């Protein structure tokens with residue numbers, strides 16, 4: 001009888017634990033779906049978000065990562081967590097607009113952007129898109145060092161130009177997201 005009771009108790013504990021594990025797993029999925037929906041709702045809403053302050057220019061949204069300095073890979077991942085990407089710059093016009101955002105932020109003059117030569121050690125690639133960097137706006141004498149494999153922008157002589165830099169240095173950063181052409185209504189400034 002004692003053995004039967006013991007077995008019953010053990011089985012009961014196992015059942016409860018199993019249920020608990022199942023619920024935990026289910027809860028994680030639900031939370032992930034909820035997070036995805038929340039971020040996507042921000043980008044699809046015509047209202048300006050109180051969670052994620054965005055600038056909008058042409059076909060892109062911009063977020064200024066000015067609340068913590070990070071290594072390049074951390075900045076890349078943080079932008080992904082916001083359902084955005086680390087910034088890519090494709091024209092002089094866009095470079096000027098980013099220059100304005102950096103001036104307006106008043107948080108220093110050095111920011112990470114999404115260019116890197118970490119992939120093959122040589123060619124400059126926009127991450128995480130996987131496209132080769134075509135338009136460039138390097139500072140004089142840059143890129144300067146093959147060991148500096150990540151791309152930053154910096155303000156020198158009142159101009160925003162590009163520099164290769166040690167990926168482990170910590171800077172503020174800019175995130176971007178292309179606006180879906182099917183949506184209207186600016187969620188940003």
Ligand SMILES: [Ca+2]
Pocket residue numbers: 142143144145148163164165
């Ligand atoms: Ca350099």
